[in-house]
Amino acid sequence: MEGQKKNRRRGEVLEAAILQAAWDELREVGYNRLTMEGVAARAKTNKAVVYRRWANKAQLVSAALRKYIMRPVTEVPDTGSLREDVRMLLRGLSSVLQTIGAETMRGLMGEHSLNDMVTHIPGKKNRLTITMTAILRHAEQRGEINPGKMTPRVISLPLDLMRYEILTTLEPMADHVIDEIVDTIFIPLVRR
Amino acid sequence: MEGQKKNRRRGEVLEAAILQAAWDELREVGYNRLTMEGVAARAKTNKAVVYRRWANKAQLVSAALRKYIMRPVTEVPDTGSLREDVRMLLRGLSSVLQTIGAETMRGLMGEHSLNDMVTHIPGKKNRLTITMTAILRHAEQRGEINPGKMTPRVISLPLDLMRYEILTTLEPMADHVIDEIVDTIFIPLVRR
DNA sequence: GCTATAAGAAACGTTGAGTTTCTTATAGTC
DNA sequence: GACTATAAGAAACTCAACGTTTCTTATAGC
Numbered sequence: 001m002e003g004q005k006k007n008r009r010r011g012e013v014l015e016a017a018i019l020q021a022a023w024d025e026l027r028e029v030g031y032n033r034l035t036m037e038g039v040a041a042r043a044k045t046n047k048a049v050v051y052r053r054w055a056n057k058a059q060l061v062s063a064a065l066r067k068y069i070m071r072p073v074t075e076v077p078d079t080g081s082l083r084e085d086v087r088m089l090l091r092g093l094s095s096v097l098q099t100i101g102a103e104t105m106r107g108l109m110g111e112h113s114l115n116d117m118v119t120h121i122p123g124k125k126n127r128l129t130i131t132m133t134a135i136l137r138h139a140e141q142r143g144e145i146n147p148g149k150m151t152p153r154v155i156s157l158p159l160d161l162m163r164y165e166i167l168t169t170l171e172p173m174a175d176h177v178i179d180e181i182v183d184t185i186f187i188p189l190v191r192r
Numbered sequence: 193m194e195g196q197k198k199n200r201r202r203g204e205v206l207e208a209a210i211l212q213a214a215w216d217e218l219r220e221v222g223y224n225r226l227t228m229e230g231v232a233a234r235a236k237t238n239k240a241v242v243y244r245r246w247a248n249k250a251q252l253v254s255a256a257l258r259k260y261i262m263r264p265v266t267e268v269p270d271t272g273s274l275r276e277d278v279r280m281l282l283r284g285l286s287s288v289l290q291t292i293g294a295e296t297m298r299g300l301m302g303e304h305s306l307n308d309m310v311t312h313i314p315g316k317k318n319r320l321t322i323t324m325t326a327i328l329r330h331a332e333q334r335g336e337i338n339p340g341k342m343t344p345r346v347i348s349l350p351l352d353l354m355r356y357e358i359l360t361t362l363e364p365m366a367d368h369v370i371d372e373i374v375d376t377i378f379i380p381l382v383r384r
Numbered sequence: 385g386c387t388a389t390a391a392g393a394a395a396c397g398t399t400g401a402g403t404t405t406c407t408t409a410t411a412g413t414c
Numbered sequence: 415g416a417c418t419a420t421a422a423g424a425a426a427c428t429c430a431a432c433g434t435t436t437c438t439t440a441t442a443g444c
Contacts, residue, residue, distance in 0.1 A: 008391060008440050032302075035431060049391060051433065109359070110224075110302030112295075119360040151376055157353075164356040167301070168311040184343055189380060200409050200422060227400060241422060243402065 009045075018043045018050055022064040031061065031107035058113035061104065065115060069096055076131050082139035082190075083182055089131060090162055090178045093117070097163070102170040109167075119163060120156050129156050136190070146192045158186045201237075210235045210242055214256040223253065223299035250305035253296065257307060261288055268323050274331035274382075275374060281323060282354055282370045285309070289355070294362040301359075311355060312348050321348050328382070338384045350378045 009017060021043035025034050036057060040047045054060040077088035096117055097105065105118050116126045132155055139145045158181050162173055201209060213235035217226050228249060232239045246252040269280035288309055289297065297310050308318045324347055331337045350373050354365055 010390070010441075014391075036433085037431070046392060046394085047433080048393085048435085052390080056432085106298075106302045106304070109298045112298070112362075114360075121360055122357065149376075151372070153372060154376065157377065160353065160356055161349075164352055164359075165314065167356075167359075168306075168313055170304075180343075180345060184341075184346065185349070185381065189377065202410075202421070206422075228402085229400070238423060238425085239402080240404085240424085244421080248401085 014043075014045065014049065015053060018045065018053070018060075019064045019067050022060050023068050026061060026064060026104060027101075030101065031104040034061070036060070056111070058108055058111035061108065062113050062115055065100060065104075065117075069100060069117065074127065074131070076134045078135075078138060080142075082135065082142075082144045083187060085135040085138070086132075086158060086182050086186060087178060089128070089135060090158055090173075090182070091175070093128060093159060093162055094166075094173045094178065097166050098172040102166050105163075105167055120160060122152065122156075126156075128159050132156065132159065139190075144192065145190045149190050154186075154189055157189070158182065161185070206235075206237065206241065207245060210237065210245070210252075211256045211259050214252050215260050218253060218256060218296060219293075222293070223296040226253070228252070248303070250300055250303035253300065254305050254307055257292060257296075257309075261291060261309065266319065266323070268326045270327075270330060272334075274327065274334075274336045275379060277327040277330070278324075278350060278374050278378060279370060281320070281327060282350055282365075282374070283367070285320060285351060285354055286358075286365045286370065289358050290364040294358055297355075297359055312352060314344065314348075318348075320351050324348065324351065331382075336384065337382045341382050346378075346381055349381070350374065353377070 018039065022034070022039045025039050025042055029038070034057065036047055036050055039060065040050045043050075050060065054063060077085045077092075079085055079088065100118070108114055108118060116124075116128070120126045120129060129152075136145060136150055136155060140147055140150075161181055162178070165173055165177070210231065214226070214231045217231050217234055221230070226249065228239055228242050231252065232242045235242075242252065246255060269277045269284075271277055271280065292310070300306055300310060308316075308320065312318045312321055321344075328337060328342055328347060332339055332342075353373055354370070357365055357369070
């Protein structure tokens with residue numbers, strides 16, 4: 001009676017179920033203890049189905065992150081003050097990285113499977129760097145900064161510092177640390 | 193005739209042979225493909241002997257790094273110029289990290305087993321940070337810098353940037369990048 | 385209603401981790 | 415110089431997870 005073999009999921013529906021399972025598993029047991037079998041079981045399917053889509057754990061997790069994490073960080077803050085804009089951007093990144101968790105960041109790094117929240121490769125386009133550039137353009141229009149000082153490295157400096165700090169400390173970054181980076185490092189470097 | 197069972201190594205001699213094997217293996221196959229069995233075989237001993245000394249791969253590799261890498265970076269450069277001193281320190285760290293390799297750095301990170309070349313935990317004592325502090329003290333005596341600007345975060349900034357860059361790019365850091373960090377970020381931040 | 389496609393299910397081989405047990409060389413001690 | 419505690423050598427073993435393979439079966443699309 002109860003053993004209904006109906007309702008076999010396919011395609012996108014199944015894929016979504018697996019990514020959901022991966023995401024739940026990631027938050028529940030963490031990256032290191034997440035297994036392909038565990039995710040498959042949680043999604044009520046089996047390993048083979050998972051492997052038909054993603055070659056390994058790192059790729060599966062990256063896909064899940066892309067689905068569940070990436071959206072919220074695209075908006076460009078525009079408060080009218082460089083300091084406030086940068087603080088907001090950093091807080092946004094901080095909360096994203098906090099959700100991902102340092103263990104996952106480290107794990108993905110160890111398997112060379114990164115995404116552009118977690119790292120910024122110098123010279124490569126990166127959403128957060130683009131946002132930062134927009135913020136700085138606004139500040140420039142207001143005359144707040146010295147355009148000559150806006151090298152790519154300086155532009156990504158606050159974001160990189162945050163990533164490095166979370167990666168090494170394994171802890172979310174406190175607001176006062178964000179303020180410290182902004183006030184004692186970044187603003188002094190770009191100010192007119 | 194040839195099967196002489198004599199000459200059984202013990203204690204420090206054996207330990208040194210294992211660390212040597214680990215170090216060779218690390219450079220030859222890299223962190224991810226280094227195995228305890230492989231190291232044991234290379235040292236002409238067996239896993240049990242290795243496990244009696246180190247609980248896992250990360251600890252074994254850390255021990256090897258400590259033995260083969262750490263020494264060269266203790267001296268404090270003192271050229272009479274802040275810029276030159278910092279450049280020398282960074283070149284020293286760069287070559288150390290180059291020897292370790294980014295894959296190993298990432299791998300150790302993924303297993304939460306770090307050493308103070310690879311990371312600097314804010315608030316913790318760190319050899320390189322101590323060296324940097326000494327360099328800055330000299331510069332201060334020469335009147336080159338503004339002591340009020342020497343916060344711990346600013347002090348470790350160049351070292352952290354280098355670590356982060358190597359970790360993300362997987363490549364050694366070119367000298368001109370070192371110069372860029374020193375000239376466009378660090379010196380402007382601490383200068384009187 | 386037929387058929388190609390992909391899911392479900394289960395078993396398989398492999399690798400490396402870490403452990404256990406037993407034998408045997410040897411350093412230190414009497 | 416013989417005795418003994420210690421740790422090395424050797425081999426087998428359990429376990430977990432990876433990734434693959436094979437076969438059956440539901441079902442979407444024609």
